[in-house]
Amino acid sequence: xxxxxxSYEYVADILERRKPHREAHLAHVExxxxxxxxxxxxxxxxxxxxxxxxFEDDADAAGPAAExxxxxxxxxxxxxxxxxxxxxxxxxxxxxxxxxxx
Numbered sequence: 001x002x003x004x005x006x007s008y009e010y011v012a013d014i015l016e017r018r019k020p021h022r023e024a025h026l027a028h029v030e031x032x033x034x035x036x037x038x039x040x041x042x043x044x045x046x047x048x049x050x051x052x053x054x055f056e057d058d059a060d061a062a063g064p065a066a067e068x069x070x071x072x073x074x075x076x077x078x079x080x081x082x083x084x085x086x087x088x089x090x091x092x093x094x095x096x097x098x099x100x101x102x
Contacts, residue, residue, distance in 0.1 A: 006053040009082040015093040024073040
């Protein structure tokens with residue numbers, strides 16, 4: 001399955017600054033997953049310094065990822081210091097072969 005990655009780099013004080021926006025951000029993730037397109041998402045690092053979002057590819061590969069970022073409360077609040085959208089060529093996917101897809 002061709003996919004597109006959206007990667008975020010967070011501001012240094014993300015844990016403190018995200019609190020008033022976290023519920024809306026997570027609702028945005030859940031809504032985008034339910035509507036289709038977003039298949040995997042999560043923070044990177046402990047404590048988090050960024051996040052990765054995996055989108056199914058379509059005719060306009062960057063479209064869903066760009067739309068997600070444009071509507072993300074973390075982006076609007078200035079919590080994302082950098083973001084990139086890139087195609088990802090998956091050559092192995094053990095999750096796909098497991099019962100239930102994961």
